[in-house]
Amino acid sequence: MAPFKWDDIRVEPLNSDHNFSEFFCASEDLNDFIKNDARREQECMLSRTYLFSYEKDIVGFVSLSADSVLAPLLKKEDWVRKEGSSKSRYSNLPCILIGRLAVVEKYERQGIGTNILYWAVGLITNVVCKSVGCRYITVDPKKDALDLYLKSGLGFTQMEAIKAQKPETRYYINIYKLLNN
Numbered sequence: 001m002a003p004f005k006w007d008d009i010r011v012e013p014l015n016s017d018h019n020f021s022e023f024f025c026a027s028e029d030l031n032d033f034i035k036n037d038a039r040r041e042q043e044c045m046l047s048r049t050y051l052f053s054y055e056k057d058i059v060g061f062v063s064l065s066a067d068s069v070l071a072p073l074l075k076k077e078d079w080v081r082k083e084g085s086s087k088s089r090y091s092n093l094p095c096i097l098i099g100r101l102a103v104v105e106k107y108e109r110q111g112i113g114t115n116i117l118y119w120a121v122g123l124i125t126n127v128v129c130k131s132v133g134c135r136y137i138t139v140d141p142k143k144d145a146l147d148l149y150l151k152s153g154l155g156f157t158q159m160e161a162i163k164a165q166k167p168e169t170r171y172y173i174n175i176y177k178l179l180n181n
């Protein structure tokens, strides 16, 4: 495999012409999603998928959806409060869910996943947040992929556990903090 630079990677929205017969990432679940479910989800307007290609290969993808997050799942410092109040002003807050993110096995551990994550966060902050109210980014990482998010430097924080003895597996970014700190 020739060395590549991130600048050589093309990004395009998923359409009906893309072929995933050669797409194999480390997760069967995500292989099944991109081969069998991503187009249907996009047609139903449940998620939008973006593909990243190098030369003739599709090397990765990310799928995004609008969502909302319950205030008690967020750290208190990330709530929106009325001045002088200790309570959250809203019970639900708007977010974008990074539903799926994958890189094909033969291109792993070269920074592509991290760059896809930065690209998605850039799209959310530069496009979504400038046209629609959206304060958080959420993700439910697979155990093996957690470091991708934690090492990104984007401030991913573990959600608060609501049920006792059941730690939350989901993480979030407070976009307001990210853009204003």
Ligand SMILES: CC(C)(COP(=O)(O)OP(=O)(O)OC[C@H]1O[C@@H](n2cnc3c(N)ncnc32)[C@H](O)[C@@H]1OP(=O)(O)O)[C@@H](O)C(=O)NCCC(=O)NCCS
Binding pocket: 025, 026, 027, 030, 100, 101, 102, 103, 104, 107, 108, 109, 110, 111, 112, 113, 114, 115, 140, 141, 142, 144, 145, 147, 148, 149, 151
């Ligand atoms: C997880 C995944 C997207 C990472 O893609 P990638 O291009 O290899 O990621 P990067 O090269 O940017 O890795 C960044 C950091 O994430 C962590 N990381 C990535 N893959 C990892 C793995 N399989 N196990 C442990 N840590 C991993 C490492 O800390 C890595 O930094 P390092 O290489 O300096 O140690 C890719 O392995 C994949 O598609 N896996 C299967 C699907 C999946 O789990 N997707 C995540 C869903 S939430």
